[in-house]
Amino acid sequence: MNLTEQPEYIHWPETYYVFVEKVGPFMQNAPAAWEEAHKFTPALAEHNRIIGYMSLYKMAASTYRAGFALEAPPSELPKGLNYEKFAGGRYARFVLTGPYVQLGPATGRVMEMVKEQGFAARDGWYIENYVNDPRNTPAEELKTEICVPA
Secondary structure (H helix, E strand, O other): EEEOOEEEEEEOOOOOEEEEEEEEHHHHHHHHHHHHHHHHHHHHHHHEEEEEEEEEEOOOOEEEEEEEOOOOOOOOOOOEEEEEOOOOOEEEEEEEEOOHHHHHHHHHHHHHHHHHHOOOOOOOEEEEEEOOOOOOOOHHOOEEEEEOOO
């Protein structure tokens, strides 16, 4: 697995975020949330400029959000999508290069490294930011930023 071992500390900016939220086991809910979210893409894009794809999740609460970063607050939000202005903040960023099927093991390894490196994550949303487009990027070149609230 091609995963950075040392985090880079970054400031995630405020983000206009629309999403589908699922509560329960991530292994079931993450794919289901993305399947549902992708169905909204055409209707959302009619009135909004999508600038990124990202998930937010809270481990302890088993809450997973699959969604879209927008250029501005949403206009004519399709029924079934939720909106919030995500505050952002300080994060420790790890980068996975490779297929999305590696995200589960990569996230597990990130959590191990956080413990090994001795920093406590603050209460907040974890972020998976999907840097490039899987429709035109080979799986082995996909980049995903796994960001831990720090």
